[in-house]
Amino acid sequence: MTVIGSSLLINFFLCMLCSSPECKGEDKVMQPSGDVIAAEGDTATLDCSFETSSKSHTLFWYKQEVNDFPKYILKRGYTGDDNSPEFQKHRFDAELSETSVPLKIQKLHLSDSAVYYCAL
Template identity: 55%
Template sequence: MGPWLRNLLILAAFCYECRGEDSVIQPPGDVIATEGEQVTLDCQFDAVNTNDLYLFWYKHEVNGFPKFMLGRFSFGSTNATGYEERFDAHLDKDSKSVPLTIQRLQLSDSAVYYCALRPTVTTGDTTPLQKL
């Protein structure tokens, strides 16, 4: 086995060990609230690199598909169109949380909300080193 292939295998093993270490945890169960109230949905995360965080909230309505609502990052934030005014989340690196707050609840806010964390292990060039 050539030295470049040995190094590649060591790198692959290292990256395999990195996967699965980052995670999000949302409390199970329903949150019940009244129209006009404010509600906060919890999301805890565990990440190896807290200096490069990308956390997202999605809304999944019945018979629909998850829709991106907002993202909170180590360096800033973004809200999707329609989620600028009543929806907010604060990324707290110390408590490892990014709770979603919805103000002035409306009946149309009824949905399942998902918190997601972007993987911190990424790859660069994906072209094969050698054709098989």
């Protein structure tokens, strides 16, 4: 977790999970490498695009703070939409399209500084 002045730094990286029988190595999740820097109170959007042959896919977002395990934020897709109670939809939201599911974090807090994972 790094803070630069009054800005907060959000890291995000690539993660792909698949436990369904439809997962044959054709599924791919892509996140741009690098940091997103934004000021407290601002909105940040973390990009995540994917490729899958499945028509019944579900995408997930996770947050991992330093020395902690990843925490479930939300899911979007075939099995429905859901947000963890800790990550309310009015601040953490994602809209699933055919090839992407960007995570939008509104009214940023310093505590939002973390590594964010997108998973299929």
